[in-house]
Amino acid sequence: MMRRSTRAARALTALALILSLTACGGDRTGGKSLYRHGLEVADVIAEMARSEDYLAMYGAIPEVAALAADAGQGDFTKTKAVYRITIPASAVLTLLGEEEGLDLKQLSPALGQIVQAKLQSAFITQINAQAGQAAIAAASVCTAQKLFVSKELTENTIYLYTYENAVPVAVAFTGGADGAVSASGMLVLNENFTQDAVQVLAQYEETLGIQVEEVKG
Numbered sequence: 001m002m003r004r005s006t007r008a009a010r011a012l013t014a015l016a017l018i019l020s021l022t023a024c025g026g027d028r029t030g031g032k033s034l035y036r037h038g039l040e041v042a043d044v045i046a047e048m049a050r051s052e053d054y055l056a057m058y059g060a061i062p063e064v065a066a067l068a069a070d071a072g073q074g075d076f077t078k079t080k081a082v083y084r085i086t087i088p089a090s091a092v093l094t095l096l097g098e099e100e101g102l103d104l105k106q107l108s109p110a111l112g113q114i115v116q117a118k119l120q121s122a123f124i125t126q127i128n129a130q131a132g133q134a135a136i137a138a139a140s141v142c143t144a145q146k147l148f149v150s151k152e153l154t155e156n157t158i159y160l161y162t163y164e165n166a167v168p169v170a171v172a173f174t175g176g177a178d179g180a181v182s183a184s185g186m187l188v189l190n191e192n193f194t195q196d197a198v199q200v201l202a203q204y205e206e207t208l209g210i211q212v213e214e215v216k217g
Contacts, residue, residue, distance in 0.1 A: 034152050034181075035082065038159040038171035041185040044144040045169055046076040048206075049187065058141050066095025067138040071187055075154050079217070083201065084156040086202045086211040087119045121171035123210075127190050135189035149179045159215065160188070162197050171174050 032190045048054050049072030055065045107115065128135045161169045171185035192200050200210045 041144050041146050041171050041183050042161050042169040045142050048142040064137040071167045074168045080164045082215045083160045084215045090207045091208040111187045114185045124170045131190045139186045146183045150181045151212050154182050
């Protein structure tokens with residue numbers, strides 16, 4: 001029993017080190033575009049999904065691991081189209097499921113920024129939720145983050161990377177002080193997005209007022 005516990009502890013320590021080096025590395029040059037930073041996050045996520053060792057170390061249940069592994073078999077080497085998605089503050093009540101009486105103006109500037117940042121993850125989670133609990137779990141297993149400095153980001157935004165033969169990956173960019181940017185990505189395991197992302201995004205444009213534009217690499 002002690003040997004198993006030691007092995008498990010070593011595996012988790014190794015996993016934490018790997019993720020800190022690959023998914024959360026800082027880029028202080030500021031010369032790389034948001035598009036390229038997002039692609040790097042998407043590449044790490046694809047590697048997570050196709051790695052049996054990673055899924056096993058994370059402790060994913062069979063159904064969730066199978067869903068992630070199936071997504072990992074896709075071809076993430078070439079994008080089909082990339083879309084920039086901006087979510088208005090007016091969508092906060094819908095995405096966060098808050099009471100209608102919530103007044104965001106009563107929040108401090110610092111707390112308001114946190115709420116705005118949560119809008120993006122709530123939007124991606126809502127998309128995966130339409131595919132069921134297993135999709136939410138699989139997407140949460142295969143998430144990656146990256147920190148860097150960039151002057152390109154002027155407001156929080158999401159880049160949706162779509163592929164010819166792979167599920168999409170959504171990367172949320174959140175700005176901080178002095179040009180700091182946090183990029184957080186996850187798989188989009190909603191078949192509707194895989195089949196026709198443009199049509200689904202158009203529906204969100206109508207219901208939530210999001211802004212969508214195609215981004216060229």
